[in-house]
Amino acid sequence: MRRFLIGDTSYAEDSADLRSLLPHAYEQKLRPHCQCKDPSVAMYIARIDGQYLVKRMPLSGRDHEPACPSYEAPYELTGLGPLIGNAIQIDANGRSALKLDFSMTKRGPRTGPTAPTEPSEPAIRNETKKLSLRAMLHYLWEIGELTAWRSSWGGRRGWGRVRTSLTNAASQMTARGGELSDVLFVPEVFHHEDKEGIAARRATALAGAQASLTGPRKLMIIVAEVKEFTVAREGHRITLRHLPFPLMIEEGTWKRLVARYETELELWRSNGEFHLILIATFGISPSGVAAVEEVAMMVVNENWIPFESTHERLLLERLSGLRRKSVKGLRFNLSRDQPIVSVTLPEQRPSPVAMFIVPAGRGEDYERAMAEMIEARPEMTPWVWRVTEGEMPRLP
Template sequence: MEVSTDGVSTPGTAYEIGGQRFEVTSRGFAEAIADAHAARQRPRCLCTPEGVEMYVARLVGPHGSYVVKRMPDTGSSHSCDCPSYEPPADLSGLGQVLGTAITEDPTTGQTNLRLGFSLTKLAGQAQLPPAGGKSESVATDGTKLSLRGLLHYLWDQAELTKWHPGFAGKRTWGTVRRQLLSASEGKFARGDSLRSRLYIPETFLLDQRDAINARRSAQWLQALSAPGKPQRLMLLIGEVKEIAPARYGFKVVVKHLPDQAFSIDQQLYRRLGRRFETELALWGSCDHMHMVIISTFSVSELGIPTIRELSPMLVSRQWLPIEDMLDGQLVDRLVIQGRTFIKTLRYDHSWSSLDVNAILMDCDGAPYPLRISQTAEDSPLECRTTGSVVTPEHLQTWVWLTHQGPMPSLPAKALFRADSGLKVARHYPS
């Protein structure tokens, strides 16, 4: 029997189970979790004096693994340095889709996703999703996830939006892949396991080429076309190396997949250039940026993969998502100054000056939202020396008013004594 928690627990993480206190490394913790699941008891995370209710889910599989998970929409109730902490959903696009496109069942631990794109091959050509807002993927009413919304959700669930200086040098493609695959466990769409449909290329190693290719071919069998039957589509998440004309048609070359390009048709290739011109231009001009795509794809009888629908996402060298050049400047400043923060995502929400770009986690008191405004709407509330404002909800927020000049100084980093009890680097494994 295995046991784990959502988030990365440290020796100090503690729960109250059946009236007893257990740390995750305590003797008997695994048995207590199993007993709590059988008795339908709710553990309490002891990161706050009053505690926060959790639940225990049993993962599907041969090992009988158990996982301690947050109750839905309770992440912001945890202490900021707790591995179960999440910012309020309304500070990102998650608030628009949580409870509608994304629903979690505490009795099973499964999360059901309503998708706004097809996982079977449709007649006609490959396509981009319908436009919505500023050269982007689907804009929905919140009842379904677009491809971009799904990618943002998995990136959040994989905790790839969290950054601490201790992560430097540890966030490789292998880590990104492992975290994403783990995040896809327990997620279902239209009754199918998302994990079974998700293909993320393994880190390519020349001496393991044959084994890697064999595993890929075995997974792709479910997407092979068969006469007279609807074709199942798979999901790809990968880093783009090149999007270019091929000897015949056009292709997307994905890193860590050197011997197999993905085919795209001419219409998709041209629409990609028009729809995502800004993102592609920024990617092309900045060598330190990665371009990640999520796409649906089919596999022909000859074994050729063809992309049917796709959405790109720019990420920094630390694999932190960025929207544009200004957003990238903010992320770079935060990383260079050694800050601990969470990068917020839009999901299927259209971009506006009211969106929070990131949340500092190393200031005194509560988390500190940061946002970039390219309009004059915030000027009456601006504090010109610090760039800080007080929002109508009386929450202090840092704002960079780009029309007034360079980025202001970031909010001060809290000074903690060595014995302050602060636990750092808890959201990400080494």
């Protein structure tokens, strides 16, 4: 059971005194400290769905004791590592300043949106300096703690909770000198009884994407679940769940998108329980038509955990029935030719577990890089599944 220090008083995590204090502490911007270590570790209070929760500071999980529920594996084990201090700069209050590798404005007449390049292509610009659109999506998922799962959460995570997690994460971020929340749009779950209220809030939120008569057009970022793709008179329509209008995409960009995300689309179409998540920059024309400029996608399972292969999906399925916590590692800007920890088990005893999956066709360079990662973290127990060697090894 965790204990939190607020001011000069220590409170047990489940105490009534703490629950009654949190609303006041939230309003006064008081900072709790987790007492799993000495000195204690700074945390913050979040208000989610009317409840007040003590949360760890972004990327501070490794500062906690491994036995503490707030512990998380070092971010160097995933694609997040190269970005910290470069594309992502975190201040003393836990707020992240992001450097973006995509434009948030559009100058001149519209010539059609562009698809992002595959991160493994040689032409990519210094991948540690700026966040690609896909990396932005991964970072929102990471800070929103949507990469974590345990069996007791079954049935409690739908789009409403995902949206709250994403918007709370964005509230801790800035980009291009402004609040990320001001340019990020995540559709609300549609409820017929609140139809007019949702429409009014949506119109207010989308005001920044409306085309102006002069100067460069400002763009916004949307994160939403894809419902379907359909052919339009020119190009394609992307229909998104909980959104009453489609996003338009030009034919050439559509072809590049399908080629770039062939794996994600194949996985999504293979199972009706999977979700395809889209992130895109977009603008709205004077006539009210919304069109994407740049776009990226990822596929998530029924628990909204991202995965990039059938082997990862199988591992997540096996882990989903366990009471212990699992945390999915994400790739961010890294290519598929570079190893990352697929999943960590931070609560495993006697030491946390780092789980690697080695896909078919990976050579000595991949194995060498993975061995270096394992050697650099002796406090973690490695678990490795080389898919060419057969069935998944026994879980720890």
